[in-house]
Amino acid sequence: MRFDNRRQAGQELAVRLLEWAGDRDLTDTLVLALPRGGVPVAAEIARALHVPLDVLVARKIGLPDNPELGIGAIVGEDPPAFDRTALEALHVSEDKLGAVVARERLELHRREQIYRSGRPAPRVNGRSVVLVDDGLATGNTARAALRHLRRQDPARLVLAVPVGAPRTADALRVEADDVICLHQPRNLVSVGQWYDDFGQVSDDEVLEVLRGVQSAI
Structure with missing residues (x-):
């Protein structure tokens, strides 16, 4: 499985998240993207679930x-x-x-x-939180982000990515309540090799996507 770009990967991942959601009450659900690459992916999920989108900046x-x-x-x-x-x-x-x-x-x-322009970070306590990135290689950034969120006591913590190394995805299952990873190739060297277009996402693109999702929900 290869992806055309991050947006198409997000659309594929959104289908799986809709299955995950099922009959769940999504009233207090939040999608958080790891910028920059996770933002275009997460936007498609937020649109599909009709829930807010924000960012969690990790380095x-x-x-x-x-x-x-x-x-x-x-x-x-x-x-x-x-x-x-x-x-x-x-x-x-x-x-x-x-x-x-x-x-x-x-x-x-x-x-x-x-990215926030003075807005406070969104409330995590008691909410279902879906953390999204464009892929997992070592998983160091996702692990740090999940632990950061776990300390804020979410009701449920989900990690969702289009592609990831199998061992990394498995290792992160102890950090999240659910790990949704569409494609887990055994020979993953880098995330970018599984995208036809894996160009760098700019700050302006992040802001444009965030504004677009916020206005549509």
């Missing part, structure tokens, strides 16, 4: 000399959630990552300010 923590190699993630003011196995394998200590964490925290706050 990957990479090595100082290899930023693309994710070894952890941060959400809000939470302490960094590191992949301990990766740190040990790479012989990297947390105290050497302080500058990386500080830089990513600044970018996290910048994006929160842009």
Whole structure:
């Protein structure tokens, strides 16, 4: 299974979420997207379920000399959630990552300010929350986001992604009440390889999608 783009992936995922919803009361349900890539995917789900859409900004923590190699993630003011196995394998200590964490925290706050324009973060307590991203590779960002949300005591916490590594999806089942992952290829190297169009999503696109969904619901 390959996806044309994030929007088409979101439409496919929305079909599965409608099955998941069944006869559930969705009155107090919230869809949260991990920006930027998760936003176009999540928008299709929010439209299909007729529920609000917002964002949960998380940032990957990479090595100082290899930023693309994710070894952890941060959400809000939470302490960094590191992949301990990766740190040990790479012989990297947390105290050497302080500058990386500080830089990513600044970018996290910048994006929160842009995407929310002063709006407070949505209430999570007591709600059914569907967390959406465009895919799972290491799962570090999703794990940090799920733990952040769990501490806010949602009624139900669901992770929904179009594609993900099987071991990662399985590992995250201890963090969420439900994990919905449409495609779990054994040979997943990167999420982008399962999309024909996996271009970077801009801040302007995120804002446009958020406005479009909010006006349609």
